[in-house]
Amino acid sequence: MRKMLACLGLAAVLLTGAASAEMTFDGTVVAGQTLPVLAAYGGQLADMSVTAGDLVTEGEVIGEIGTTRNYAPVEGTVTGLYIAEGDKTEDITERYGASLYIEPTNRYTITATTEKAYNSSENHYIHLGERVYLKCVVDGTHKGTGMVSALTEKGYNVEVTGGEFSMQEKVEIYRTSNYSKESAIGRGTVNRANPVAVKGAGSVLKIHVQNGDFVERGENLFETVEGVLDGLYAPSGKIISPVNGIVSSVSKGRGETVAKNEILLKLIPTDSLQVEFLVQEADLFLLKEGQKVRMELYWDTEPGRTYDGEITRISHIQEAVKEGTSSDRQTYKAYASITADEQLRAGMTVMISVPQTGDGADAEHAAEDDV
Numbered sequence: 001m002r003k004m005l006a007c008l009g010l011a012a013v014l015l016t017g018a019a020s021a022e023m024t025f026d027g028t029v030v031a032g033q034t035l036p037v038l039a040a041y042g043g044q045l046a047d048m049s050v051t052a053g054d055l056v057t058e059g060e061v062i063g064e065i066g067t068t069r070n071y072a073p074v075e076g077t078v079t080g081l082y083i084a085e086g087d088k089t090e091d092i093t094e095r096y097g098a099s100l101y102i103e104p105t106n107r108y109t110i111t112a113t114t115e116k117a118y119n120s121s122e123n124h125y126i127h128l129g130e131r132v133y134l135k136c137v138v139d140g141t142h143k144g145t146g147m148v149s150a151l152t153e154k155g156y157n158v159e160v161t162g163g164e165f166s167m168q169e170k171v172e173i174y175r176t177s178n179y180s181k182e183s184a185i186g187r188g189t190v191n192r193a194n195p196v197a198v199k200g201a202g203s204v205l206k207i208h209v210q211n212g213d214f215v216e217r218g219e220n221l222f223e224t225v226e227g228v229l230d231g232l233y234a235p236s237g238k239i240i241s242p243v244n245g246i247v248s249s250v251s252k253g254r255g256e257t258v259a260k261n262e263i264l265l266k267l268i269p270t271d272s273l274q275v276e277f278l279v280q281e282a283d284l285f286l287l288k289e290g291q292k293v294r295m296e297l298y299w300d301t302e303p304g305r306t307y308d309g310e311i312t313r314i315s316h317i318q319e320a321v322k323e324g325t326s327s328d329r330q331t332y333k334a335y336a337s338i339t340a341d342e343q344l345r346a347g348m349t350v351m352i353s354v355p356q357t358g359d360g361a362d363a364e365h366a367a368e369d370d371v
Contacts (some may be wrong), residue, residue: 027277027350031268032246037239039065042226048254056241063239065258067223070200072215076104079195079213085109085224086229089200098197103214106161110146112173112188113155123185126156130184133177134163158188165190203229219250227260243269245348270340272326275350276317281330288313293336298349309337
């Protein structure tokens, strides 16, 4: 009697399965891949415009790593431009003394002493940065202006800011524009002003000048970043999304310092989204990789919208039973592909329908005939 009831129950199950000819599972949309976005070089994040959960498109600018700008310390002409984009400035400076030089507009400097100054204690006390007036010793026809630029053990130096003089010409230096003898603070020799060295630090990302360019004081000459740029390759400071995807996490924010190859954020490519579901041991033999499936979003308000996919992987490892729970059924994880659209989001719940065709369906029909 017990055996007959069991047979009748099996018949009912098989007949129901044959009528529906499909199996259904509950699934969840998960990431099939996580893609890290790395810093091309070290520096400070000038911008990071995305947060976890944002949708981004391939080629979209999602942040920027700041650079160090190297400015012209004087007005003049760029000469001796030794750097190229990608160079390490320390290597170039070691070889040439600087990354580049600027020949200042003020081409002359004067090495002076107070030996010929008017005999007063004040005239022997020279002030850094004070404006002075210059006149040649021979006939007074060469006149100009200057600024005390340095104090030395033997005297002081004057940077010529106006007027024309000859190299090695002797000049008298005054504090007043009328060249009164009471304002005389010394005498000196005209020399060529040395080119001004601009060194920089780090690797050159971008150069904004060429040899022979005239630059104003404070003009941006070149930009550098921390670390070494591989193969003399200078990438952009923009952080670009490499794929269409979802931001899964952001590791660094605006104003934070980053190192070369440090992970800035992680993306889930939208074309890698897949559906994860659990399969009971009794159903494993009715499924196979490559089998076609149809899926619907549980809370979709648009009727009839479905997604086609196929089973891509069935795990060969049994899922562990959580501590504190009991189960008499063994389960295994399986995955199905799905084509993402604007509605699909990671974490959504999905109903998966697996049509039973081929061997699985034939087995059911054969069992039904046997019953």
